[in-house]
Amino acid sequence: VRKSSIYLPDELKQLLEERAERSGRSEADLIRAAIGRLLAMPAGADDGGGPDRPLASSVRPALVGVGVGPGDPGLITTTGRATLLAADRVLVITTDDHSVGRAEMVVRSVAPAVRLQRVPFAIVPDEAHREASLQALAGAVLTGTDAGELVAVAVLGDPSQWSVFPALAAAVRQLRTGLHVVAVPGITAYQASASRAAVALGGAGGALVVVDNLAELDRRLGDAQVVVVVYKASVDGADVQAIAARHHRHAVVAELNGLPGERLVDLADLPAGPISYLATVIFPALDHDRVPS
Ligand SMILES: C[S@@+](CC[C@H](N)C(=O)[O-])C[C@H]1O[C@@H](n2cnc3c(N)ncnc32)[C@H](O)[C@@H]1O
Numbered sequence: 001v002r003k004s005s006i007y008l009p010d011e012l013k014q015l016l017e018e019r020a021e022r023s024g025r026s027e028a029d030l031i032r033a034a035i036g037r038l039l040a041m042p043a044g045a046d047d048g049g050g051p052d053r054p055l056a057s058s059v060r061p062a063l064v065g066v067g068v069g070p071g072d073p074g075l076i077t078t079t080g081r082a083t084l085l086a087a088d089r090v091l092v093i094t095t096d097d098h099s100v101g102r103a104e105m106v107v108r109s110v111a112p113a114v115r116l117q118r119v120p121f122a123i124v125p126d127e128a129h130r131e132a133s134l135q136a137l138a139g140a141v142l143t144g145t146d147a148g149e150l151v152a153v154a155v156l157g158d159p160s161q162w163s164v165f166p167a168l169a170a171a172v173r174q175l176r177t178g179l180h181v182v183a184v185p186g187i188t189a190y191q192a193s194a195s196r197a198a199v200a201l202g203g204a205g206g207a208l209v210v211v212d213n214l215a216e217l218d219r220r221l222g223d224a225q226v227v228v229v230v231y232k233a234s235v236d237g238a239d240v241q242a243i244a245a246r247h248h249r250h251a252v253v254a255e256l257n258g259l260p261g262e263r264l265v266d267l268a269d270l271p272a273g274p275i276s277y278l279a280t281v282i283f284p285a286l287d288h289d290r291v292p293s
Contacts, residue, residue, distance in 0.1 A: 022147035023088065033088075033115070059180045060088075061145035063172055064152045065159030067186015068106040071258025075192060076110050080184045084111045088149035091140055093121045093164065103154045121164065134164070138171040145172075145179060157192075159183040162210070162231060190229040193254030193280040197264055201227055206285045214239055221247040221283060230281035237270040240281060244268075249286075255279040 008016065020027045064087065066080045084090055084107060094101035097118055100108075104116055119140045122129040137153075144151035159165035160183055169181045190210060194201045202208050206225040211217050212232040220228045221243065228249075230240070237253075244251055244267055251267035256278050267281065275281070 019148060023144075023149060024147070060150050061148050062150050062180035062182065063141050063145060063169065064150065064181075065163075065165035065169070065183035066090075066152050066154050067158050067184060068103055068110070068154050068156060069258070070102075070157040070187065070189040070192055071256065071262070072192065073106045073109040073258075075187045075258065076106070077184065077186070080186065081110050083184050084114050084152055084154065086150060087114070087152035089117055089144045090114045090152045090154055091117050091119050091137070092154050093137070094118045095123065096120050103156050106156070107154045134167055134171055137164070137168055138175060141168070141172055142175060145176065155186070157188045158186045160185070161188055189231070189257065189280050190282065193252075193257045193264075194282055196254055196257055197252040197282065199252060199282055199284045201229075201282075201284075203285060203287070214243060218243050218246075221249050224249075224286040227285045228283040230283075232277060233275040233279050233281050234277045235275060237267075237273060237275050240275065241267055241270065244283070249283045251281050251283040253279055253281050 016027050016030060019025075020030055023030070064083055066083050068076050068080060068084075090107060090111075092101055092104040092107060094104065097120055099118075101118070104118065107114060107116060117140065119137050120133070121137060122133040124130065141151050141153065153159075153165065153168065155163045155165050157163065165183060169183075172179060173181060190201065206227060207223075208227045208229070209220050210229040210231055211220060212230070214235055217228060217230055217240070220226055233240070233253075240251075252264060253267055253270055253275065254262075254264050255276055256262040257264075257280065259278070
């Protein structure tokens with residue numbers, strides 16, 4: 001009798017042995033991780049039907065994109081946190097092995113016990129480097145899923161928007177047809193920023209667009225019914241102010257939302273100089289703040 005599985009029935013012992021063999025982890029390590037996950041759940045949530053039931057946790061192997069943050073770690077959903085706790089491995093994207101990325105910071109603060117694996121990703125315009133990074137990330141996912149694991153990839157905000165997750169899902173599906181792939185939605189940076197500023201993101205008869213360059217901003221601001229959000233606003237504040245003035249539109253700029261040093265300011269009051277990459281500019285539609293009829 002192995003000491004590590006003394007309390008387990010034969011069937012579970014067999015499954016444990018197989019899982020340990022496939023994943024390269026010791027049986028003791030797998031038991032520790034499972035008990036850690038159980039005890040991290042609120043009492044009563046471990047009956048499989050509670051509100052903290054992790055999405056897709058009963059399906060193995062699987063790839064799950066989990067939205068975290070985007071700034072304030074508290075904005076994760078209970079399903080997102082439960083999925084991180086249930087995962088056999090949690091991957092976080094980083095610029096290099098030695099750097100703690102923002103997704104890792106959030107995961108460490110909401111689920112400190114999970115074992116994280118950093119995967120470097122080249123966030124550069126060079127298509128070849130990005131593709132190589134994507135394949136390396138897909139490879140890291142498959143190392144886990146080929147061993148029967150539930151692999152979570154934590155991404156900032158919503159995995160389905162402005163994130164590497166859709167491309168990763170496509171790459172992994174191509175390599176392993178039929179693998180279960182799903183995402184747990186997260187709160188986008190523009191939702192968090194609009195909430196912080198208490199401005200409307202939508203309303204009757206309107207549309208919401210997210211742009212990442214000044215030409216598209218200029219084109220979209222012409223329609224007063226459209227809420228326009230600017231992401232990746234590493235541009236000069238004066239250029240955005242000039243376009244806003246041409247269309248008689250107002251905006252709020254949320255910088256480092258939910259993070260130390262955060263700032264929320266009207267576009268018109270923005271100090272001269274570049275807007276940082278971690279800023280979201282929101283142009284509300286002209287009449288979405290009226291009470292709906
Ligand atoms: C790659 S996108 C983030 C996408 C994410 N998947 C989402 O759902 O929001 C990066 C952009 O999000 C915005 N952003 C991210 N974190 C932010 C924060 N803490 N405060 C303000 N804007 C933020 C910035 O415009 C940044 O350039």
